[in-house]
Amino acid sequence: MGRPNRGNTVNPRRRAYASAGVLRSGKGNMDSTKKSSPRHILVANAKGGCGKTTVATNLAAAYANNGQRAALWDYDPQASTQYWAEIRNRREEACEPIEALASFKGPRLRETLSFSRRASDGCDVIVIDAPSLTTTSAQFESLVRMSDVIIVPVMTSSIDIRASKRFITDLLTHRVYRARPRPIGVVGNRIGAPSANYAKLEQFLACSGISAISQFRNSPVYTEAADQGIGVIEMLDNRAARREYRAWHALTSWIDEQTPRQSGVASARPRAAGRKIQLQAKQIVDTHENSV
16 A cells, blocks of 8 residues: 655644644654564454444554554454545545554465564554454454553443453453453543443443543544544544544553553563452452442
């Protein structure tokens, strides 16, 4: 897929975000003298229709507009993320380019799996849009193993809350996760009026030591952004979109704090934190059914 030439111009959107305090000056710029490994952000939930693609595409757009090279790996056969990126890269109006790889197709003939999923030189962030997988599948294990941080989108219906709590419980107790615990953050998606169900989820997360990072409103602005191949933070003239800026800033800030970029190595939680998570996971297993 062709990449537009950005040249030496500064995207006017970045100026607007910086002036609004949404972007962090300097932190998004790469130091060309150091080559660091890209951070892998896995957006996952076994529950379908919870907004994984919405979160993945808007995350990539947020990082791209913060001066970082972002890539999307689409593991969902529906290829919604891939389609969004195609719309974006066909836009006449200048926007920060985002690479997208249809990872669900698998490697081509005579091409190794690792080569087919390689990140371009200088890539800072790879956002992985996972399909709705059970935690027992081999593909799920592979995605967790490659991730540095896991974002779980959750909607507020009782069905979604119940399924998401079970997914988080299974994730915390999964052998691949327990071998190398990594940060897990939950984001509320399509949030409307205050919900008793979401309050129960927050209580569950507090008991499990998992952070509830942001809440994204139930707004048609997300559909409008998707139709244009952009993120909501790129809709400068839309008042409803501007109301979402802070929530996305909170999410990217949390991810940056949890996954500091390191030269040549993936970030990991300290061993003591890993032991704490395992103890919390055991408590969750013991009390999960009563908390549903």
